[in-house]
Amino acid sequence: DAKTTQPTSMDCAEGRAANLPCNHSTISGNEYVYWYRQIHSQGPQYIIHGLKNNETNEMASLIITEDRKSSTLILPHATLRDTAVYYCIVTSSGSARQLTFGSGTQLTVLP
């Protein structure tokens, strides 16, 4: 699995967009970028994933750079309930059977 680097923590004002970066400079061609989040004392929750195209769903948008060496998760209108640890994971779904979670980014949405 490619190594990922995320900031340890970030703050965002309620109602503003939260942009969470992730560096994955060693990503290989068949590896996907997955984002999960973990609200305190709960299990992680899947958010979104992508290969090379930008993706959007009801929760967030995922922007992957053209060289695929970095990506950004965007929460368009952050709420207090979005306060959580956000994990960026890069792995190949073809070979890996499990997800490995790193340290993630603690996002705190401020009122």
Next chain:
Amino acid sequence: SQTIHQWPATLVQPVGSPLSLECTVEGTSNPNLYWYRQAAGRGLQLLFYSVGIGQISSEVPQNLSASRPQDRQFILSSKKLLLSDSGFYLCAWSVRGRLWGYTFGSGTRLTVV
């Protein structure tokens, strides 16, 4: 719809006592099943995963074992708990071949005293 049940929610056990945590999944067949642990202030550590009945892969050597006696049942056990076994234990399932859409249970907070 698929649901995952994990119990108990909290557990306090003395050192040296046995452990059995159970996880069941409903509404799906042949799921991949996982046990993760999260120590206080730490990240998620994968302990075991299973791709089928009786098939268990261990990621980290430890004082714990896992079993999958039925397709949708995953059990985490220990014969003698250590203080270092304290933590937040999470069961998860996924559709085979898909790493997106992991669904986690609500977790068991284990305190070994």
